[in-house]
Amino acid sequence: xxxxxxxDKIWDSxxxxxxxxxxxxLYIDRHYIHEVTSPQAFNGLKERGIPVFRPGKTIATAxxxxxxxxxxxxxxxxxxxxxxxxxxxxxxxxxxxxxxxxHPKNGIVHVIGPELGYTLPGMTIVxxxxxxxxxxxxxxxxxxxxxxxxxxxxxxxCILQPKPKKMRISLDGKLHKGVTSKDIIMYIISEISASGxxxxxxxxxxxxxxxxxxxxxxxxxNMSIEMGARGGLIAPDETTFDYLRKLPxxxxxxxxxxxxxxxxxxxxxxxxxxxxxxxxxAGLIKPMITYGTNPGMGMAIDASIPLSDEKGNNKxxxxxxxxxxxxxxxxxxxxxxxxxDYVFIGSCTNGRIEDFRAFAQIIRGRKKANNITAxxxxxxxxVEEQMVAEGLVExxxxxxxxxxxxxxxxxxAMNEDKIPQGKYSVSTSNRNFEGRQGPGSRTLxxxxxxxxxxxxxxxxxxxxxxxxxxxKVKN
Amino acid sequence: xxxxxxDILESTCVALPFENVDTDQIIPARFLSATSRQGFGDNLFxxxxxxxxxxxxxxxxxxxxxxxxxxxxxxxxxGSGSSREHxxxxxxxxxxxxxxxxxxxxxxxxNALNNGLLPIVISDDLLxxxxxxxxxxxxxxxxxxxxxxTFTILSTGDSVKFGINxxxxxxxxxxxxxxxxxxxxxxxxxxxxxxxxxx
Numbered sequence: 069x070x071x072x073x074x075x076d077k078i079w080d081s082x083x084x085x086x087x088x089x090x091x092x093x094l095y096i097d098r099h100y101i102h103e104v105t106s107p108q109a110f111n112g113l114k115e116r117g118i119p120v121f122r123p124g125k126t127i128a129t130a131x132x133x134x135x136x137x138x139x140x141x142x143x144x145x146x147x148x149x150x151x152x153x154x155x156x157x158x159x160x161x162x163x164x165x166x167x168x169x170x171h172p173k174n175g176i177v178h179v180i181g182p183e184l185g186y187t188l189p190g191m192t193i194v195x196x197x198x199x200x201x202x203x204x205x206x207x208x209x210x211x212x213x214x215x216x217x218x219x220x221x222x223x224x225x226c227i228l229q230p231k232p233k234k235m236r237i238s239l240d241g242k243l244h245k246g247v248t249s250k251d252i253i254m255y256i257i258s259e260i261s262a263s264g265x266x267x268x269x270x271x272x273x274x275x276x277x278x279x280x281x282x283x284x285x286x287x288x289x290n291m292s293i294e295m296g297a298r299g300g301l302i303a304p305d306e307t308t309f310d311y312l313r314k315l316p317x318x319x320x321x322x323x324x325x326x327x328x329x330x331x332x333x334x335x336x337x338x339x340x341x342x343x344x345x346x347x348x349x350a351g352l353i354k355p356m357i358t359y360g361t362n363p364g365m366g367m368a369i370d371a372s373i374p375l376s377d378e379k380g381n382n383k384x385x386x387x388x389x390x391x392x393x394x395x396x397x398x399x400x401x402x403x404x405x406x407x408x409d410y411v412f413i414g415s416c417t418n419g420r421i422e423d424f425r426a427f428a429q430i431i432r433g434r435k436k437a438n439n440i441t442a443x444x445x446x447x448x449x450x451v452e453e454q455m456v457a458e459g460l461v462e463x464x465x466x467x468x469x470x471x472x473x474x475x476x477x478x479x480x481a482m483n484e485d486k487i488p489q490g491k492y493s494v495s496t497s498n499r500n501f502e503g504r505q506g507p508g509s510r511t512l513x514x515x516x517x518x519x520x521x522x523x524x525x526x527x528x529x530x531x532x533x534x535x536x537x538x539x540k541v542k543n
Numbered sequence: 544x545x546x547x548x549x550d551i552l553e554s555t556c557v558a559l560p561f562e563n564v565d566t567d568q569i570i571p572a573r574f575l576s577a578t579s580r581q582g583f584g585d586n587l588f589x590x591x592x593x594x595x596x597x598x599x600x601x602x603x604x605x606x607x608x609x610x611x612x613x614x615x616x617x618x619x620x621x622g623s624g625s626s627r628e629h630x631x632x633x634x635x636x637x638x639x640x641x642x643x644x645x646x647x648x649x650x651x652x653x654n655a656l657n658n659g660l661l662p663i664v665i666s667d668d669l670l671x672x673x674x675x676x677x678x679x680x681x682x683x684x685x686x687x688x689x690x691x692x693t694f695t696i697l698s699t700g701d702s703v704k705f706g707i708n709x710x711x712x713x714x715x716x717x718x719x720x721x722x723x724x725x726x727x728x729x730x731x732x733x734x735x736x737x738x739x740x741x742x
Contacts, residue, residue, distance in 0.1 A: 084735045085728060090710025095568055095727060095735055105627065107578035114546065116722070121732075133576060147576035154578050196625040198650060214628035214654035215580075216721070224725040231710060232649070262563055263620040266649055296623065298649050362563045362623070387562040387618060480572040480625075489595060501567040501624060505591050 071337035073234050074303050075269050078209045078334070082192045084226055091228040097191040099126040099221045100177045101164070102134060103155040105196030106480070109219035110158040122225045123163040127186050130155055130169045131176045133482040136445050136472035138172055148483065162222075175448020175474045178202040178416035182286065182311075183450050185318035189331040190302040194221060199416045199498065201292040202302035206308055207287035207334045209269070211299040232298045233267055236336075238274035242348035246532035248426065249284035250496065250515035252276070252420060253291040253339040254356035254366045256348060262364030266296030268344065271288070271336060276350040277302055282311040283422040290417045291498050294363035298420035303335040355531055358500045358513040359403060360391040365500070369518060369530050375399045394502055395510050396490075403512070403528050410493035411523040412443045413516055414472075415479035420449025421454045423516040428463045430534045431522035437526030438467035443476040443485055444469050469523070481506045494522040547659030548718040552687045553697070555612035557604055558677040564617055565624035566651065570633040572625075583629050584636030601666060605637075609681040613640040616673055622651025631658045639650055641687055643694070645670045656711045657721065658726075663687065663694055663705045672701070 072080070084093040102108075106128075113120065120126065143149035152169055159166035159266050167173045167180055174180070174191045178199055181187045189207040194200060197210035198220040213227065232498050237256060257264070270292050277285070286301050292300030309328045312318060321327050354368035367374065373392065376382050384399060392398060413419070413427050424446065436442060444464060446452040461471050478485040478486055479497035486506030493511050496519050497504075498509040514522075517531035524534075572584040572618065593602050599606045615634065621644040622630060631654045634642065641661040655662045665673070673696060676683045684697045689712065695702040725732075 084731055087710055090708060093725065093731075095732070095739075104575050108580050108628075111579065112722070118726070132572075145576070151576055196626060200626075212626035212650055214626055214631070214650060214657060216628060216654065216657035220722055220725055223722050224729070225736075226725055226728075228710075228721055229653075248627075262623060263646060263648070266620070266646070293624075296620070298647060362565065364563075386560070386561070390561065419587060444669065463724065480567075482572045482575065499565075499567070499624060501565045503571055504567050507571070507590055508595060509572075529637060 071340040073340040073342060074207065074271060074334055075209060075234050075301065076340070078190055078192065079231060091230045093226050094192060094229050094523065095226055096194050096221050097125065098186055098193040100181055100193070100195035100200070101126055101128045101218065102132055102177050102195070102197065103130045103151040103203040106158065106218055107151060107154045108215045109222055112219040113222055114527050116223070118223055120162040120164065120222045125225060126164045126222065127181065127182055128155060128164050128166040128168070129174060129177050132476045132480065133484050134169050134475045136475045136477050136485055139473045142453070144479045145483070160280065164432045172449055175450065175478055176416045176419060177292065179419055179447035179451065182282070183315070183448060185312070185315045185321070188312070188318070188321070189308060190334050194227060197353070199290050201297070201299040202290040202416055203288035204284050204292065204299050205282060207301055207304035207331070209299065209301065211396050212293065212306070232269045235265055235268040235270045235344040235346065236342040237270055237272050238345070238347045239272065239276040239350050240274045240347070242354065243276055243350045246355055246517060246535045247353050248515040248517060249280055249287040249391050251353055251356045252356070253288045254363070254513060255353045257291065257295045257363050258356065258366035259348070260295055260346065262362040263296040264292060264364070265292070268297050268301040270273070270297045271342070272300055272302050278305065281422060282307060282421045286420070287417055287499070289364065294498055306330050320397065326384055355515060357403060357446060357518065357528065358511070359395060359397055360393055361500055361502050362391070363498065363500060363513060365391065366513065369528070370404055373397055373399050373401045373403070385424065404530060407489040407492065408440065408494050408522045408526060408528055410441050410443065410487050411519050412445070412478045412493055412495040412497060413519050414445030414447060414477055415497040416447065417498040418516050419445065419451065421451050423496065424451070424455055424460055425458070426516040427520040428460050430517060430531065431467040431469065432463050434467055434524050439526045440523050442469050442523055443472060443478050445472045446474045448474050478505050480504060481509070487511070494519045494528065544720050544723065546714070546718045546720050549640065549659055549661055549689050549715040551689070552613060553684060554614050555682060556614040556677045556683055557610045557612055558674045559615060559617040560674045560678070562618035563620045563623055566622055566627050566630040567624055569622070569630040570600070570627065575627060575629050576630045580632050581636065583633035583729070584638070587633040587637045613638060614643060614685055614687070615639045615641070616643045616677055618644065618668065619646040621647050623648040626650045626654070628654045628658070631655050631660050635660050640643070643670070643673065647715060656715070659715060661687065661689065661715065665694060665703055665705065669701060669703060
């Protein structure tokens, strides 16, 4: 039999029908929905007069537009409130399980899916959200879709999808102190650009990927879309199985032992062929920061904004200069020491317990800088509970930080958590687009450690100054 | 349900000569709170179209009366970022029927095709030429023939073939609907499920 990549194995086993010279009809095992990209899809079902085909395979949450303060009160923004109410109505009408606002298991869709055991190795997973790639950390084919496709899945549990090409990214070498999974993926994106993996589905492998925790792997897969990839996945291993074994329950799985035996088969054949292969040396990675308005515009925190690319081509195209101008930066500038106004920790990229532990590691026993406004937003209720249980909320409080309630918050600023015009935000989220965190906001993407260092000093600071070699960061 | 059809389009163009135009620029997140597909065109490129104080930014191409048309010509990697289909709804609602670039983000491309907005990929060189032509001569017309898969700049005679998935081409030409197509396969889907539960 022909050798296959893990991606091929999962994809091919989910084809209901292949259309000649067309897309495949792909069966979807798990469908996540949220309030912003689902209402028009439900309207479509209503117009057609058809039900949700397999309501048990769809899981819903409210996360994108909800406030992160006083969640027990009605949402003050009328349009947002309407969207959240419509989600509740639709879930009730069509029999879909909803972890909505004020539900004890509410949270960001890509945080709660894994923590509630709905994301399992070998699945096909879609959601009307580009960061669905997060779930690839479990060895799944998970990708973001548009609302027309949400409607397809609700109506038929299938999606029409052309098969992407395959890319393998290997990461070996020794990871230095203060370098996290966020820095790894930001480094890769800065090397291959914000469109470097468009058209591809990525498999991450190598000794460094193997050494990472599930949460760290999720951060890497999460940002696959930021280099244009359709998604990214990591073959499941003992780390994956341990994570799943420790969950209180896994819906639909009664004998985890036999499931694990099946999941162990999920890997690329040794001689499988990828359309593109890239290798990186982890030893070259430093804490990363972005300086522009797409995630490809990233550099080591102690570097200068590049004047030319690695091939020596002048980078100063009008788009590049427009981007720097928006940020208030110039080519050749160093950013270390640059004053910062806001710090945001949270989002589906860095809103899990390990991220808040990493942040706490630096702020513990210190005080927040006076010029910093901090948004500390757990990814889910469960993360919030764990922060309380581990005493992290106290650590944050003592350092002058207020912990908010869960939600997507300032990652896309659909709610009140907006960064004001012209202000600089060091953010653990995934996009530094113009106005992403509020009209005129200026975002510098970074790891939780780098965000913490900026929160303490009030300036862009190398987090390695706060970390000793002994206290090696596992994130 | 029948969908919008696309066959031949002859139109002037609007040029947006920036690279990496992401879906947050096309329609900022704060305008995503609607529950219908209509009306997003008013906020297309909102933060470029209007100043901080809410006035029209006369420097922006959509506010320059000499530039009109149903074809948007944009720099490479158009539509990157968020999967929001609202970006396509906004472009369509504003009145565009085709977007031309040298490179599109994957999800944007799918969303466009699912809504009757034709994404056309041309070479970097031709894109550069077209952008400069349109900027200098706003009456520059292009012709798009979906059946023949040709894209032509009428004033210069530059004509290229563009690629499109044959299934999607047929859908657009005939106004066919993906969901009707999938619903017609219900028995295959159920057979797949039954087969899978046995393994």
